[in-house]
Amino acid sequence: MNNRHFLWIPILVGAFAVLWIVPLVGLLLTSLRPPGDITQGWWRLDNFSLTLDAWRSVWTKYPLASAFWTSFKLTALSTLGTMLLTPAAAYAFQFLSFPGRRLILIVIVNAFVLPQQVVIIPLFTLWRDIGLIDSLWSCVIPFVGMSFAWSVFLVKNFLEDFPKELIEAAKVDGCTPLGTFWYVVLPNALTPIAAVGILQFLWCWNSMLLPMLYLRSELPLTVLLARVAGSFEPNLDQQSVAAIITMAVPLAIFITFQRYFTAGASSRTGGKE
Incomplete structure (x- = not known):
């Protein structure tokens, strides 16, 4: 042609x-x-x-360094928690039998339709009662919990094509379910786990609603960006500086690891990646 x-x-x-x-x-x-x-x-x-006046003004007037560090800690903890818990949950739902497995999976997947705004007030009341307001964990816990709706579904779909022969061979060799997960499934599921980590990193880094409501002393870059806007003038030049600084890290992460989004289709053979 x-x-x-x-x-x-x-x-x-x-x-x-x-x-x-x-x-x-x-x-x-x-x-x-x-x-x-x-x-x-x-x-x-x-x-x-x-x-470069806008860059100098933003750097001197606003605590960008501490906000950057807060964003990094918040995002790293949330991403690491999701990457550790998601493959274990997906493995349990795919290969283990326990009472209520299908019902629990349906409840988790149906959390897709639950808007984030619905949990704001109940979480605020809970965090206030147990003293978690102004703690990074007040954002890390819901970030990890609300990510299960899509992350478990993503990894479980990958494991549906995982060779059952490898699981049976591990059982014959005397591997426990935990050993099978750690030595057989986990090394061969790095592609979806990496994809989950990238998506979770981008979501947590750019999130503003929960940090704005639950954090007081430690503010991430997204919340600081909202405060750059002036009350009586738009400060478009300073807002642009803050936006560039905020999006630089997720843009670099996505460009560096974007190959994981397309690697899944060619890595479902059970061969070690």
């Missing part, structure tokens, strides 16, 4: 790439241009000038 029939594919992909890149370029230029130039449009080239 003539390759000219497929010329529309790179054109379409290029158009989507431009649509994705233009806002990033605008965000960067907004952070580097004086406020007077921004009001006329960041894309205008007449009287074009660049300045």
Whole structure:
């Protein structure tokens, strides 16, 4: 078939790439241009000038370093907890038999339809009563718990194609269910676990609602970003700086580990990855 029939594919992909890149370029230029130039449009080239005043102002007025560290701790704990608990739960639902297995799985999966806003008030009351307000655990626990709805479903779907012969061979060799999980299933399920970790990292890093409600002294970057906006002026240049700093880490994580999103289709043979 003539390759000219497929010329529309790179054109379409290029158009989507431009649509994705233009806002990033605008965000960067907004952070580097004086406020007077921004009001006329960041894309205008007449009287074009660049300045680092917004970057200096944000860095001196707001505790970016401590907010970055808070975001990292919050996201790392939530991601690590999900990556440790999700494969164990998926293995139990797929390969072990216990009373109420299907019912529990249905309840977990149906949590997809539960909006995050529904649990805000009950959680706030619970955390206040047990003294967890202004603690990172007040956000880590719901982050991990609410991620089970999709993470267990994702890993369990991967394990449905896992070779049953390997499980039976482990039983014949005398492996306990825990040993089978640790030595057979876990080493061969790194692809979905890594995908879960990336998605959980992106979600927790960009989350603002729960940290804004439950944290007081330690604020992550997303909450700090909301406070950069002025009461009587938009501060678009400073907001752009805060947005760039906030999205730099998840963007780097996604670009570095994006291959895990496409590796699942070719790694379901049971061979060690």
